[in-house]
Amino acid sequence: MRRTFWISALLVAIISAPGAAQGAAPPKKPLRGPDCVYVPTPYDVVEKMLEMAKVKKSDVVYDLGCGDGRIVVEAAKKAGCKAVGVEIEPNRVKEALANVKKNKVEHLVEIRQEDMFTVDLSQTTVLCLYILPSMMIKLRPQLDKLPPGARIVAHDYPITTAQEEKRVTIISNETNEKHVLYLYTVPLKPKAEE
DSSP states (O other): OHHHHHHHHHHHHHHHSTTTTTTOOOOOOOOOOOSSOOOOOOHHHHHHHHHHTTOOTTOEEEEETOTTSHHHHHHHHHHOOEEEEEEOOHHHHHHHHHHHHHTTOTTTEEEEEOOTTTSOOTTOSEEEEOOOHHHHHHHHHHHTTSOTTOEEEEESSOOTTBOOSEEEEEEOTTTOOEEEEEEEESSOOBOOOO
16 A cells, blocks of 8 residues: 555656656757867967968858867957857867857857767858868768868868868967968869879
């Protein structure tokens, strides 16, 4: 008798819980972990990336694996354009949101906690990348969906299956290290035979 009462009480509690009987969606599946360690792009390299892509006010700049959001923040500050940072790691997302707020570009910059391999890039006119070669290969189907005329600037790691239009080497004043930048325009041209 007592056991039946407790089971009945439990069922009533579950059924009457908010959203239980109303067909509430199950909680979102947590995103997977990051694919690599975060290494920030020096600010002088960020400036060169934006310069190479000729970012202007009418552009929509995406940075996949945006870290602290420095590229999208700088694009918004310098060109007054819309920009979207995509980051999977929650602590980096918090840093990026704080950076956006600190620089007062909330009206231009959006930070999304999403997976770079599935995010919608259909509005992108400039894509900034600082990702490992294995990630670049995995990202290639996404790159092929970019709108014609979109510019891609890759930092240190090229798109190995595509021919860059321009390659620039820069020594960062911040780190005193060499950085190589690659510029592409969509549709991507196949890599030339060497």
